[in-house]
Amino acid sequence: MGLSRLVILTGSGVSAESGVPTFRAADGLWLGHRVEDVATPEAFARDPALVQDFYNRRRRQLAEVQPNAAHRALARLAAEWRSDCLLVTQNVDDLHERAQAGTSPGSGFRLIQMHGELLKAVCTASGRVCEWRDDLQARHPSPHAADGLLRPHIVWFGELPLEMDTIEAALGRCDLFVSIGTSGAVWPAVGFVQQARRAGARTVELNLEPSLNQEMFDEGRYGLASQIVPAFVDELLADR
Numbered sequence: 001m002g003l004s005r006l007v008i009l010t011g012s013g014v015s016a017e018s019g020v021p022t023f024r025a026a027d028g029l030w031l032g033h034r035v036e037d038v039a040t041p042e043a044f045a046r047d048p049a050l051v052q053d054f055y056n057r058r059r060r061q062l063a064e065v066q067p068n069a070a071h072r073a074l075a076r077l078a079a080e081w082r083s084d085c086l087l088v089t090q091n092v093d094d095l096h097e098r099a100q101a102g103t104s105p106g107s108g109f110r111l112i113q114m115h116g117e118l119l120k121a122v123c124t125a126s127g128r129v130c131e132w133r134d135d136l137q138a139r140h141p142s143p144h145a146a147d148g149l150l151r152p153h154i155v156w157f158g159e160l161p162l163e164m165d166t167i168e169a170a171l172g173r174c175d176l177f178v179s180i181g182t183s184g185a186v187w188p189a190v191g192f193v194q195q196a197r198r199a200g201a202r203t204v205e206l207n208l209e210p211s212l213n214q215e216m217f218d219e220g221r222y223g224l225a226s227q228i229v230p231a232f233v234d235e236l237l238a239d240r
């Protein structure tokens, strides 16, 4: 196939079989809440206890879940791919990282968690980011600034996703863009496929069902991530 530079985007569908719930249920609620009640800076200002509790529960849940075959297949790709491979995840869990334990990602590999990480907190005054594994209190004093509070290191609606310059540069020169387990509902990730197409890349979607922007992809493969991702990675590594 002669493909070399990859950009892979993952969403919550890749972690679903690990037991991490996806976001958009048929009732329109987001893990039982309205988005604006738990995932906006305004919600945090209005009701910090509710917002911290929402993320505390999700952070605790990470101790009960394990990477699945899809995460492991992407870790194998990271280790065996000999050229650029950017894995961008919208997920705030640490399952891609954990799947890489004991493997050695190639020098061209990078993982970006564009929506932040549950296992980090950020100081509202200094912007300093630190590792964080415990619960956060409603108004959690920051160790980094006297007037600061710690909040989850999560990109909320209305805030800018992380490392967009690096992501856009990689999209602008990729040969293959693969979107895995995402519904195509949240910007800017929705637009990545168009950016990759403009660069002349082949575009493939791997999902349980066709996403909202299915027509933007050259190819779609539908099924459980634990089955279709390992099969796709096998093909990619065999075709090099």
Ligand code: OAD
Pocket (backbone or CB within 6 Å): 010, 011, 012, 013, 014, 016, 017, 022, 023, 024, 025, 039, 090, 091, 115, 155, 156, 157, 180, 181, 182, 183, 184, 185, 186, 206, 207, 208, 209, 211, 223, 224, 225, 226
């Ligand atoms: P969604 O819940 O919108 O979409 C999950 C997608 O995964 C759906 O298209 C499902 O069909 C698919 N899916 C479910 N189980 C699957 C499985 N076992 N194998 C393969 N696919 C499966 O979640 P996201 O697209 O990830 O942002 O949502 C994107 C962002 O919306 C999230 O990162 C979050 C939310 O707002 C922030 O927290 C900032």
